[in-house]
Amino acid sequence: MTDLVYLPATEALARFAARELSPVELLTAVIARAEAVEDEINAFAERWYDTALTAAREAEGRYLRGEARPLEGLPVALKEEQPIAGHPLRDGSLLLRDNVATVTHPIVDRIVAAGGIVHARTTTPEFCAAGFTHSDLWGITRNPWSRSHSAGGSSGGSGAALAAGTAALATGSDIGGSIRIPAAFNGVVGYKPPYGRVPGLPPYNLDHYCHDGPMARTVADCALLENVIAGQDPRDAVSLPAPPPIPPYRGNVAGRRVALCVHLGDYPVEDEVEAALRNAAEALTAVGAVVEEIELPWRREEIMRAAWAHYGAIFGPIIAEEVAAHGEGITRYARDFMERALGAEASFYEALKIEARVHADLAEVFARFDALLCPASGTPALAAGEDYVESPPVVAGVTLDHNLEVPLTVPFNLAGRCPVLSVPTGRSRAGVPTGAQVVGRPYDDHTVFEVGAAVTAALPWYADAAWRPEL
Numbered sequence: 001m002t003d004l005v006y007l008p009a010t011e012a013l014a015r016f017a018a019r020e021l022s023p024v025e026l027l028t029a030v031i032a033r034a035e036a037v038e039d040e041i042n043a044f045a046e047r048w049y050d051t052a053l054t055a056a057r058e059a060e061g062r063y064l065r066g067e068a069r070p071l072e073g074l075p076v077a078l079k080e081e082q083p084i085a086g087h088p089l090r091d092g093s094l095l096l097r098d099n100v101a102t103v104t105h106p107i108v109d110r111i112v113a114a115g116g117i118v119h120a121r122t123t124t125p126e127f128c129a130a131g132f133t134h135s136d137l138w139g140i141t142r143n144p145w146s147r148s149h150s151a152g153g154s155s156g157g158s159g160a161a162l163a164a165g166t167a168a169l170a171t172g173s174d175i176g177g178s179i180r181i182p183a184a185f186n187g188v189v190g191y192k193p194p195y196g197r198v199p200g201l202p203p204y205n206l207d208h209y210c211h212d213g214p215m216a217r218t219v220a221d222c223a224l225l226e227n228v229i230a231g232q233d234p235r236d237a238v239s240l241p242a243p244p245p246i247p248p249y250r251g252n253v254a255g256r257r258v259a260l261c262v263h264l265g266d267y268p269v270e271d272e273v274e275a276a277l278r279n280a281a282e283a284l285t286a287v288g289a290v291v292e293e294i295e296l297p298w299r300r301e302e303i304m305r306a307a308w309a310h311y312g313a314i315f316g317p318i319i320a321e322e323v324a325a326h327g328e329g330i331t332r333y334a335r336d337f338m339e340r341a342l343g344a345e346a347s348f349y350e351a352l353k354i355e356a357r358v359h360a361d362l363a364e365v366f367a368r369f370d371a372l373l374c375p376a377s378g379t380p381a382l383a384a385g386e387d388y389v390e391s392p393p394v395v396a397g398v399t400l401d402h403n404l405e406v407p408l409t410v411p412f413n414l415a416g417r418c419p420v421l422s423v424p425t426g427r428s429r430a431g432v433p434t435g436a437q438v439v440g441r442p443y444d445d446h447t448v449f450e451v452g453a454a455v456t457a458a459l460p461w462y463a464d465a466a467w468r469p470e471l
Helices: 011-019 023-041 047-063 106-113 157-164 180-186 219-229 270-284 300-313 316-325 332-342 346-369 446-460
Strands: 044-047 075-079 117-122 146-150 169-174 187-192 211-216 257-260 289-293 371-375 420-427 432-438
Touching: 011 047, 023 044, 023 047, 023 075, 023 117, 023 157, 044 157, 044 219, 044 289, 047 117, 047 187, 075 106, 075 157, 106 117, 106 157, 106 219, 117 157, 146 371, 157 169, 157 180, 157 211, 169 180, 169 187, 169 219, 180 187, 180 211, 180 420, 180 432, 187 346, 211 219, 219 420, 219 446, 257 270, 257 346, 270 289, 270 420, 270 432, 270 446, 300 316, 300 332, 371 446, 420 446, 432 446
Parallel strands: 075 117, 075 169, 257 289, 257 371
Antiparallel strands: 044 117, 169 211, 187 211, 187 420, 371 432, 420 432
């Protein structure tokens, strides 16, 4: 069963088509795996096993009739934050325990229309306001590689489910690293599309920090899901056309120029994270890429000054509105986030000027390079259940002000038009994975998948059966 639940989605589709595997057989194995390990990791906010099995039987019939769609029969776990009309929408908050969605997110519609089988919805921190996943509503979502570590956030349930073998594909959303952090912590792949590439719902679609995107265990699987969810939608006035379909790149990056940047200015990075990143860079060099180390003139304090001003204009008021409507009783970390955002020192205009400098610096990089390679997080993982409100996080001996300073992801929400793919680079001494971000020119989706595929193809352990957590 274990081998079956870790089958790449692209391979599962091929076996479905060849009548070597049935969607019911795969889903049954995934459900059995979830029943065996969910008590350990707590990745699911909802389980829809009965309706999923009905859909799997229908998928079998479609294969027999030659009517299979792009995701036909694949078990997909959806981040609970993405609404489904008539179903709960709680965002990990006790304040919203009785809230029911009245609309369905465009990517949910697209996944179901493409034959994806929604068997579960995944956990988030309260209001998705943290780089870890635990809440008073759902409890602690733990890292399948080490239960004393967090699965990351805010798409932590999706990342944990993929690592644990309880979903073939999953969705996430990202306003400060919420796809890329759990992808790195759990040793899976996550994609923050460029702003507007994947449609959202108003008013959040108008926030250029905000991105919905795919998560998977392989780069090819991530591309498979991205191809389904990308493209214009009439509900989203700022949504953009999808690029040509992203193919399953095989790792040929001969001649590609890649900039290696370890610290993104002054972000602290632990030695084992840096070592794994450099190993990935060497792997790219070995398959023909030209890798050159650079540094960027960024300062973490300035990046966060812009981010807090932005969150203070949009994200903080969202939380405050719910508190005003439903009363007190939110977690310490959600309140801390709200208060920091609403009390931001910088104006929105000052934040835009910082964003402009970030874009200008990246434009100089991309005048010389096809992609930028940097860590996804300065440390392999955060502690499970810790909120870092009274005990600030420490990375490489540097005490940070907030948990969102641990990942090196926020700069690329400022630069929201840049696509970013998070890929695994190794495992730390504590046993949890490490990850890298592959950053591309604005709206150059294809290059980040090409380079990301080369990273994973060049690291043979990534495809080995040993790259699975012990549960």
